[in-house]
Amino acid sequence: GAVVSQHPSWVICKSGTSVKIECRSLDFQATTMFWYRQFPKQSLMLMATSNEGSKATYEQGVEKDKFLINHASLTLSTLTVTSAHPEDSSFYICSADRGANEKLFFGSGTQLSVL
């Protein structure tokens, strides 16, 4: 079956540093990837839609300058949390779309802790 790989699984960083999270579709090409965020005991909230070769589309309230998304190839999208602060600590999950009428495949998630 389709596999989406997400790295790293967890990261601890100091406040003010930047963290890059990678999302790869391993056995299919994904023109569209989605980035979600989950706070403890909350739902999965869509942050942005990442389109290969074009700018990402951000949901309302998500700072595009803080959460940089790059989708340079059909198998890789990256999310960079710039100048991270403790309130950015969360569980970030990517997902990739294989095409029409397909379920969304999710990465294993990245737990970010900003000290």
Place this chain on the structure above:
Amino acid sequence: DQQVKQNSPSLSVQEGRISILNCDYTNSMFDYFLWYKKYPAEGPTFLISISSIKDKNEDGRFTVFLNKSAKHLSLHIVPSQPGDSAVYFCAARPTWSRGNTPLVFGKGTRLSVIA
């Protein structure tokens, strides 16, 4: 405003019995619905889906029922097993004919299957 609602944050069921998880939606443009299972610190894994042209879809112990007029769907798990204990998310998509549409998630229901 929440477009996908899971009004029961938790559910406890005895092993061997039926688990019924409910989901309501408000957006009449949704026509593809999915259930995902999620363990802590992991990405969601796909369980079962249903399109609006059907009212039932079955896969082994999992059955999803869709009532379009009531904008309601439910996931039935029978018989329930301890390994089914997880958080279950209901998700919906505006159309199933396009591959670049994100999922909208409910808040999830934590299922505990007691041996």
